[in-house]
Amino acid sequence: MILPIIGYGDPVLRKVGTELTPEYPNLDILIENMYATMYNAYGVGLAAPQIGLAVRLFVVDTEPFSENDELKTEEQNQLKAFKKTFINAKIIAEEGNDWAFNEGCLSIPEVREDVFRKDTITIEYCEEDFVRKTEVYNGLIARVIQHEYDHIEGILFTDKISSLKKTLIKKRLQNIIDGKIRADYKMKFFNKKGR
Numbered sequence: 001m002i003l004p005i006i007g008y009g010d011p012v013l014r015k016v017g018t019e020l021t022p023e024y025p026n027l028d029i030l031i032e033n034m035y036a037t038m039y040n041a042y043g044v045g046l047a048a049p050q051i052g053l054a055v056r057l058f059v060v061d062t063e064p065f066s067e068n069d070e071l072k073t074e075e076q077n078q079l080k081a082f083k084k085t086f087i088n089a090k091i092i093a094e095e096g097n098d099w100a101f102n103e104g105c106l107s108i109p110e111v112r113e114d115v116f117r118k119d120t121i122t123i124e125y126c127e128e129d130f131v132r133k134t135e136v137y138n139g140l141i142a143r144v145i146q147h148e149y150d151h152i153e154g155i156l157f158t159d160k161i162s163s164l165k166k167t168l169i170k171k172r173l174q175n176i177i178d179g180k181i182r183a184d185y186k187m188k189f190f191n192k193k194g195r
Contacts, residue, residue, distance in 0.1 A: 113157065
């Protein structure tokens with residue numbers, strides 16, 4: 001089932017997610033719905049707060065990035081094959097060089113800005129089996145994970161841009177809060193009646 005995506009300004013996007021347990025009701029259906037919602041909105045990642053749930057869950061599928069001809073074949077193949085569910089994730093290291101990438105967010109439509117992040121991460125997480133694992137990722141895969149991980153920490157990509165850029169996009173952010181934008185997918189806006 002395709003769920004509405006929560007727009008910028010809703011307090012749920014600022015909550016630190018709580019950990020999930022294997023007993024969480026209908027977790028498999030929730031994950032399935034999150035993938036369906038993400039694909040419907042042409043996203044590469046979606047975190048539970050973006051559908052109104054302050055829990056430590058996000059899904060990633062970087063396949064759309066694999067079509068970038070500027071990338072090496074090896075990286076294109078990695079991106080094409082990377083689809084993963086992250087439950088109770090904890091980034092334990094962010095290392096390497098800071099690099100900029102023009103980020104957007106399904107909760108903040110029509111806003112894109114360059115964000116600097118470290119190029120390599122070490123992350124602990126579980127998949128649906130709740131077996132804890134630790135893995136290292138880099139490049140665009142690390143970038144997408146960092147962006148979605150921020151969501152379960154109550155952080156948005158707009159928090160990571162300069163004060164000047166924040167001032168320049170203030171009106172666009174207010175329009176999202178007020179529901180005065182049109183997205184190509186179903187959304188809920190904080191100030192819009194009948195949302």
